[in-house]
Amino acid sequence: MRRLTLALLCTLTLIGAPAQASAGPRPMEVFSEDGTITRVPVDLPEPRLRARLAPTATVTPVEVNGDPANRIDLTFLGDGYTAADQASYSAQVADTWARMTAKEPFRTYRELFNVWQVNVVSPVSGVTGDPTADVVKDTPLGAQFWCDGLERLLCVDIDAARAHAALAPGMDQIAVLANTTKYGGAGYTEEELVTFAGGHALGAEILPHELGHSLGDLADEYPYWAFPGDGSRYEGPELAEANVTIKNAEQMTAERAKWWRWLGSPTPDGGVTGAFEGAYYTQYGAFRPSDNSLMRSLRREFNSVGREKMIAEFFEIARPIDAHTPNTSPVPRQSTLAITTLPVEGLTVRWFKNGHEMADWRGRTSVRAVGGGNGGTFRVEVSHTTPDVRDPAHLAGPLTQSVTWTVKGNH
Numbered sequence: 001m002r003r004l005t006l007a008l009l010c011t012l013t014l015i016g017a018p019a020q021a022s023a024g025p026r027p028m029e030v031f032s033e034d035g036t037i038t039r040v041p042v043d044l045p046e047p048r049l050r051a052r053l054a055p056t057a058t059v060t061p062v063e064v065n066g067d068p069a070n071r072i073d074l075t076f077l078g079d080g081y082t083a084a085d086q087a088s089y090s091a092q093v094a095d096t097w098a099r100m101t102a103k104e105p106f107r108t109y110r111e112l113f114n115v116w117q118v119n120v121v122s123p124v125s126g127v128t129g130d131p132t133a134d135v136v137k138d139t140p141l142g143a144q145f146w147c148d149g150l151e152r153l154l155c156v157d158i159d160a161a162r163a164h165a166a167l168a169p170g171m172d173q174i175a176v177l178a179n180t181t182k183y184g185g186a187g188y189t190e191e192e193l194v195t196f197a198g199g200h201a202l203g204a205e206i207l208p209h210e211l212g213h214s215l216g217d218l219a220d221e222y223p224y225w226a227f228p229g230d231g232s233r234y235e236g237p238e239l240a241e242a243n244v245t246i247k248n249a250e251q252m253t254a255e256r257a258k259w260w261r262w263l264g265s266p267t268p269d270g271g272v273t274g275a276f277e278g279a280y281y282t283q284y285g286a287f288r289p290s291d292n293s294l295m296r297s298l299r300r301e302f303n304s305v306g307r308e309k310m311i312a313e314f315f316e317i318a319r320p321i322d323a324h325t326p327n328t329s330p331v332p333r334q335s336t337l338a339i340t341t342l343p344v345e346g347l348t349v350r351w352f353k354n355g356h357e358m359a360d361w362r363g364r365t366s367v368r369a370v371g372g373g374n375g376g377t378f379r380v381e382v383s384h385t386t387p388d389v390r391d392p393a394h395l396a397g398p399l400t401q402s403v404t405w406t407v408k409g410n411h
């Protein structure tokens with residue numbers, strides 16, 4: 001009954017529903033098989049009416065590490081997989097997740113993620129444009145190669161993808177696998193959506209780069225808009241993202257700006273952190289922290305600066321304290337005050353009574369509110385530390401969380 005009502009509502013909204021915002025070309029990322037990334041303006045295909053119909057699909061929890069309210073939710077969709085192809089789809093999702101969690105910082109912080117798989121069943125196997133431009137398949141998400149004339153650019157119907165992803169309990173990032181062995185993909189940087197070939201060994205490598213944008217707010221460190229060596233120069237104001245700057249190493253050190261804390265330190269993608277010219281789609285005038293990180297080429301590691309920012313952003317979504325006993329109103333004396341923390345290494349738990357640390361309670365996740373005094377307070381502070389995060393603002397910010405309980409006075 002509920003499903004029928006939803007379908008009716010959605011049919012009604014078809015009438016006069018505004019078309020998907022598609023005013024002019026939008027920037028999208030194209031990934032070459034050799035790992036090179038470029039950014040090009042793309043005219044997206046027209047959305048189709050099916051996108052606004054109520055989607056139906058089952059959802060498989062691939063890996064659930066906690067309440068979606070305090071986890072980063074990664075939602076996989078498949079397009080062009082028939083009922084008979086679903087086992088293959090499941091295997092490709094598992095492989096993608098395994099590759100992602102082999103790479104830092106996802107490996108260390110794996111348990112901050114939930115992974116969901118929406119089982120979209122297609123009436124036809126395969127997707128449009130595979131193997132050649134004249135092949136058309138009517139699949140639920142409209143995946144298609146040759147998007148805007150670019151063979152390796154794999155577009156989808158964004159509305160249809162979002163509607164299906166909404167079937168999962170959470171979606172901080174949507175990853176669409178297309179049922180194909182033909183190399184291709186796309187990064188919808190404004191949509192927190194990525195597409196790639198589910199059956200190509202390199203397809204999944206696109207995902208961690210896109211998570212660098214969607215989760216880490218990282219900039220691209222490659223210098224080209226569409227073609228390398230174009231002589232372009234960045235002449236605008238200082239850049240907002242953590243991993244690009246208009247300052248050279250001397251200026252960063254003098255001004256304590258950007259990644260000055262990392263200058264001269266080894267970086268996980270190789271070499272030493274410095275100021276390398278060429279980033280943010282320009283050849284000159286913008287600097288990146290390392291020679292060739294994942295934000296510049298596929299199949300690389302994040303550099304120290306990118307890794308630090310990713311971890312900080314992970315903790316913005318997945319807070320150090322998973323749950324705690326209620327503190328919205330004063331608690332009786334002798335109450336048990338308890339927390340559960342994120343399942344990660346490197347957490348410190350400290351308790352404070354009326355502002356003074358109870359050193360004996362360090363590391364405990366449950367205490368008794370004893371001797372709180374008249375209207376006193378108990379506060380617990382959970383903080384995560386790692387050598388991968390140096391910025392005190394991150395350490396005191398997203399990597400730390402406190403909860404305070406007020407104890408009822410004696411009346």
Ligand SMILES: [Zn+2]
Nearest residue numbers: 029209213220
């Ligand atoms: Zn990018």
